[in-house]
Amino acid sequence: MGLERIATVLQGVHSNYDIDLFRNLLAAAKKAVDAVSETPADINSPSLKVIADHIRACAFCVADGVLPGNEGRAYVLRRICRRAIRHGYKLGARGPFFYTLVDAVRKEMAEAYPELNNPEIEKVIEDEERRFLLTLSKGMEILEDAIAKNKDGVLDGEVVFKLHDTYGFPADLTGDVCRERGITVNTEEFDRAMERQRAAAR
Numbered sequence: 001m002g003l004e005r006i007a008t009v010l011q012g013v014h015s016n017y018d019i020d021l022f023r024n025l026l027a028a029a030k031k032a033v034d035a036v037s038e039t040p041a042d043i044n045s046p047s048l049k050v051i052a053d054h055i056r057a058c059a060f061c062v063a064d065g066v067l068p069g070n071e072g073r074a075y076v077l078r079r080i081c082r083r084a085i086r087h088g089y090k091l092g093a094r095g096p097f098f099y100t101l102v103d104a105v106r107k108e109m110a111e112a113y114p115e116l117n118n119p120e121i122e123k124v125i126e127d128e129e130r131r132f133l134l135t136l137s138k139g140m141e142i143l144e145d146a147i148a149k150n151k152d153g154v155l156d157g158e159v160v161f162k163l164h165d166t167y168g169f170p171a172d173l174t175g176d177v178c179r180e181r182g183i184t185v186n187t188e189e190f191d192r193a194m195e196r197q198r199a200a201a202r
Contacts, residue, residue, distance in 0.1 A: 017049050021108050025052035028104035037092035047087035054084035055101040056109075058125055063115040068128045079170055081128050086173050089136055096133060099126035132168070139169035140177075147181055157189025164190075165197065 001009075004016045011019050017026065026043065029051040033041045041048060061077045068078040085098050102122045110116040146159045155178055163169035171190060178185050 017052075022049075022052055024108055025055070025101070025104055028052075028101055029055070032097040032100050033088050033091050033093045036088075036095035036097050038094075039092050041091040045091060047091050050087045051084045051098070051101070054080050055098060056105050058084070058098075059102050059105045059116060059121055060113070062121045062124045063113070063118055067124060078128065079172060081125060082132050082170055083173060083176065085129055085132055085136065086140075086176070089140065094137075096126060096129050098129050135167040135169065139163050139167040142167070143169070143174060143177060147178070147183060150183060153183055155183050155185045157186040157191070158193055160185055160190045161193035161197075165193075 004019060004021070007019045007021070008014070008016055013019060016022060026048050029048045030041050030043050033048070033051070057080050058077060061073070061080075066073050066077050068074055068081060070078070081098065085093075088097055099122050102116075102125060106116045142159070142163060146155060155174070160171050160174045163174055164171050171185075175185055
């Protein structure tokens with residue numbers, strides 16, 4: 001079943017997110033988001049669950065020596081970081097908050113995983129967060145505008161490519177936002193734009 005599902009049974013709750021570990025991470029995530037938001041986040045928001053889950057993954061990845069980048073596991077880490085940051089933005093966060101949650105993970109898990117006691121973890125995640133925040137608001141502005149103008153429920157793949165190529169806004173994040181609004185992405189157009197770029201680079 002995995003550790004968390006066993007904990008769910010032993011603690012008499014109905015969801016992994018209701019176990020003591022996640023309750024504490026969710027509370028820390030809410031506090032961190034509220035510190036950089038104008039309105040307080042709902043403790044039951046699915047976005048807080050994403051943030052609490054992703055900070056654990058990111059902290060352990062960096063502790064294992066993975067740094068955010070553009071290929072392989074480095075890109076997976078970057079995508080996880082940026083997805084969590086976008087969910088914070090969705091809750092109203094307009095400043096860095098995600099990296100501050102490393103200490104909450106440490107409090108819960110460092111006794112069993114002392115590699116989490118590395119102060120470089122915060123620095124790596126903070127650097128990635130600050131870089132992404134520089135482009136997130138502009139990227140969201142362009143995406144919101146494109147969604148508002150959309151008439152047929154399908155987002156132009158060229159918009160997705162522009163967000164990815166110019167603003168470093170990953171296509172999967174654009175897909176997340178579109179799914180939340182009931183809009184599909186024209187992936188064929190996006191793929192053609194990516195191929196054009198690859199051909200130009202060659």
